[in-house]
Amino acid sequence: MPDAAEVTRSDTRSAEASAGAPTPAVEVTGVSRAFAGVRALDNVSLAIGRGEFFSLLGPSGCRKTTLLRIIAGLDLPDSGEVRLAGREVTHTPAHRRPVNTVFQSYALFPHMSVRDNVAFGLRMKKLPAPEIDRRVAEAMEKTSIAELASRRPTQLSGGQRQRVALARALVNEPEVLLLDEPLAALDLKLRRQLQIELHSLQRRLGITFILVTHDQEEALALSDRIAVVHAGRIEQIGQGRDLYERPRTRFVAQFLGTCNLLPGTVREASGETIVAVTALGELKAVLTADHRKLSTGDPCTLAVRPEKIIVREARGEVRPGEYEASIMDVVYNGPDTDLSLQLRAGGLQLQVCCLNADARAANRQPGQSLIVTALPPESLIVLED
Amino acid sequence: MPHGARSIQVLRGEALSARQRVLRILGAAGPASLWLLIFFLVPLFLIVGVSFLSRGEFGTVERPWTIEPYRRLAGYGLLGFDPLHPIILARSLALGAGTALLCLLCALPLAFFIAGLRPTWKTAALTLVIIPLWTNLLIRTYAWQLLLAPEGVLSRVAATLGLIEAGSGLYPGAAAVYLCMVCDYLPFMVLPLYASVEKLDWSIAEAAMDLGANGWNVFRHALLPQIKPGLFAGSLLVFLPATGQFVIPDLLGGAKTSMIGNAIQQQFLASGDWPFGSAIAVVSLGVVMLALWAFSRQSRGKEEMDLL
Numbered sequence: 001m002p003d004a005a006e007v008t009r010s011d012t013r014s015a016e017a018s019a020g021a022p023t024p025a026v027e028v029t030g031v032s033r034a035f036a037g038v039r040a041l042d043n044v045s046l047a048i049g050r051g052e053f054f055s056l057l058g059p060s061g062c063r064k065t066t067l068l069r070i071i072a073g074l075d076l077p078d079s080g081e082v083r084l085a086g087r088e089v090t091h092t093p094a095h096r097r098p099v100n101t102v103f104q105s106y107a108l109f110p111h112m113s114v115r116d117n118v119a120f121g122l123r124m125k126k127l128p129a130p131e132i133d134r135r136v137a138e139a140m141e142k143t144s145i146a147e148l149a150s151r152r153p154t155q156l157s158g159g160q161r162q163r164v165a166l167a168r169a170l171v172n173e174p175e176v177l178l179l180d181e182p183l184a185a186l187d188l189k190l191r192r193q194l195q196i197e198l199h200s201l202q203r204r205l206g207i208t209f210i211l212v213t214h215d216q217e218e219a220l221a222l223s224d225r226i227a228v229v230h231a232g233r234i235e236q237i238g239q240g241r242d243l244y245e246r247p248r249t250r251f252v253a254q255f256l257g258t259c260n261l262l263p264g265t266v267r268e269a270s271g272e273t274i275v276a277v278t279a280l281g282e283l284k285a286v287l288t289a290d291h292r293k294l295s296t297g298d299p300c301t302l303a304v305r306p307e308k309i310i311v312r313e314a315r316g317e318v319r320p321g322e323y324e325a326s327i328m329d330v331v332y333n334g335p336d337t338d339l340s341l342q343l344r345a346g347g348l349q350l351q352v353c354c355l356n357a358d359a360r361a362a363n364r365q366p367g368q369s370l371i372v373t374a375l376p377p378e379s380l381i382v383l384e385d
Numbered sequence: 386m387p388h389g390a391r392s393i394q395v396l397r398g399e400a401l402s403a404r405q406r407v408l409r410i411l412g413a414a415g416p417a418s419l420w421l422l423i424f425f426l427v428p429l430f431l432i433v434g435v436s437f438l439s440r441g442e443f444g445t446v447e448r449p450w451t452i453e454p455y456r457r458l459a460g461y462g463l464l465g466f467d468p469l470h471p472i473i474l475a476r477s478l479a480l481g482a483g484t485a486l487l488c489l490l491c492a493l494p495l496a497f498f499i500a501g502l503r504p505t506w507k508t509a510a511l512t513l514v515i516i517p518l519w520t521n522l523l524i525r526t527y528a529w530q531l532l533l534a535p536e537g538v539l540s541r542v543a544a545t546l547g548l549i550e551a552g553s554g555l556y557p558g559a560a561a562v563y564l565c566m567v568c569d570y571l572p573f574m575v576l577p578l579y580a581s582v583e584k585l586d587w588s589i590a591e592a593a594m595d596l597g598a599n600g601w602n603v604f605r606h607a608l609l610p611q612i613k614p615g616l617f618a619g620s621l622l623v624f625l626p627a628t629g630q631f632v633i634p635d636l637l638g639g640a641k642t643s644m645i646g647n648a649i650q651q652q653f654l655a656s657g658d659w660p661f662g663s664a665i666a667v668v669s670l671g672v673v674m675l676a677l678w679a680f681s682r683q684s685r686g687k688e689e690m691d692l693l
Binding site for chain 2: 096121
């Protein structure tokens with residue numbers, strides 16, 4: 001049951017957001033950071049809106065955690081600026097920022113009970129004891145750890161520790177909550193359950209969440225927007241759907257899901273579409289607005305997602321734009337099947353994903369022949385590099 | 386309940402009969418237990434026993450059993466009440482506690498400093514900490530006599546700064562005693578502290594910072610609880626021998642003040658009063674153990690109370 005204070009607060013927040021140009025909750029401008037001469041973050045800029053669920057997604061070692069630590073104040077950038085709710089905090093120490101973190105290792109205080117762990121932030125603020133008690137009880141209620149109050153962190157399971165870490169951060173009612181791979185140490189089922197809880201908690205509290213994760217499904221399921229981080233730079237920022245359907249770079253296309261890449265050369269370029277010569281012959285693809293101009297003769301890479309490729313049984317004649325193929329490998333996933341196809345002409349390999357809608361689709365075997373139907377221009381993505 | 390000696394226990398994946406288990410325990414703990422029995426427990430009981438006997442004529446001990454030595458120790462002597470021995474005991478405890486405290490204040494920053502060094506420098510720094518122990522205690526103490534003498538550089542500097550009267554020395558005096566004590570016992574504090582600082586989980590300090598703790602609170606709530614075992618071990622290793630120390634106060638304190646060690650030595654060697662010497666030894670052991678018990682309750686008690 002959300003209490004009155006909470007509702008009022010999220011209301012004022014949405015009111016602020018709608019009134020004129022809202023100040024972003026977090027604004028990172030041109031932040032760079034090097035460790036022992038090696039560039040870790042390279043001129044990173046992003047703005048995260050109030051009440052947004054934002055994810056930093058990237059493979060391990062891409063420095064997404066470094067960026068999070070800089071926002072938290074646990075690390076300082078070599079250059080650039082960090083603003084929280086419009087206030088410049090680049091050199092403000094961590095304990096004076098209205099930001100709290102859920103650490104990957106949880107970093108619970110081992111010598112304190114769960115209740116004392118949760119109360120820590122409020123005690124540091126020297127709030128009156130009755131208020132601390134009330135807010136701690138409330139936070140433990142919200143994260144369903146009330147019955148663990150007098151236990152020690154060592155007596156808790158991984159999922160319970162995660163909730164304690166969450167309660168310990170949320171009880172401070174931070175402007176921004178930073179989550180550093182909070183679910184990475186949990187098993188799959190628990191992770192899915194906590195993802196749902198995290199999502200509804202964020203919706204209920206209206207606090208800005210910044211989640212660091214290497215799990216693309218997690219990022220897609222939870223976030224309003226995602227920044228894909230690669231080698232210390234932001235490759236692309238956008239809603240999950242945009243990133244998946246219209247990735248701009250090869251890295252984004254391949255990191256979020258799988259992708260068939262078709263290198264080629266531009267034959268014809270008009271404002272909104274191009275025709276490129278690839279191993280599959282001439283293909284027409286739609287350009288998105290933010291693509292740089294491609295002209296005739298430029299090399300380009302087309303990408304197509306496995307589930308956008310439609311196959312049919314090898315019966316009847318092969319129409320123009322269709323390709324004969326044989327199945328090399330079959331991976332049955334339950335709702336769908338992944339097929340590795342080898343095209344008769346040119347020997348090109350394609351990854352295809354078909355829904356197991358009927359018995360025939362569910363029973364494909366290696367060695368069978370199929371026909372790949374013509375690829376519609378909307379299913380083809382033009383990558384930048 | 387399994388039947389008698391045929392019972393089999395599984396220990397770390399091995400099936401052992403009762404006899405094998407007894408043999409194994411004897412083999413592992415036997416020699417050390419025997420050693421402790423012969424050289425610690427038996428002498429301890431002898432001392433306790435002697436302390437309740439009477440003094441013989443030529444430094445021997447004889448019956449009847451009496452508590453006279455303890456009465457004398459408490460101050461009720463032939464010449465009426467004189468709290469000389471309680472004062473000596475208190476002075477020794479104060480020396481031990483003071484030394485431990487000063488060592489702690491020096492060792493804490495040092496341990497953090499060494500733990501922050503690069504691996505090669507760490508080894509060098511730890512070696513430097515240990516090197517003073519390679520010299521005999523007496524030689525080190527005499528060296529301090531020379532260094533702190535009235536005409537020495539250190540005394541002159543202290544006199545110039547107005548810390549002591551011109552022409553007098555730092556030696557003999559309490560300052561010289563504590564200086565030498567801290568130098569001698571510092572390694573015993575630094576090493577265990579360093580061991581616990583080395584394996585500190587700094588993410589807990591970051592969590593505290595993140596939750597609004599300033600420098601002092603980060604230390605108090607995130608670091609101190611983690612290094613408590615080292616702190617406790619180091620304090621013990623300094624407090625115990627420092628309490629019994631009598632050579633340094635003797636040589637650097639000007640032989641004016643007696644310590645518990647001096648008192649015991651005097652009774653056994655000079656006065657030939659074994660029962661009284663034993664009584665002093667037993668009481669000081671008891672007081673030290675009491676202090677330790679209180680200290681250990683203080684330092685880890687609270688959390689365990691929570692659990693119970």
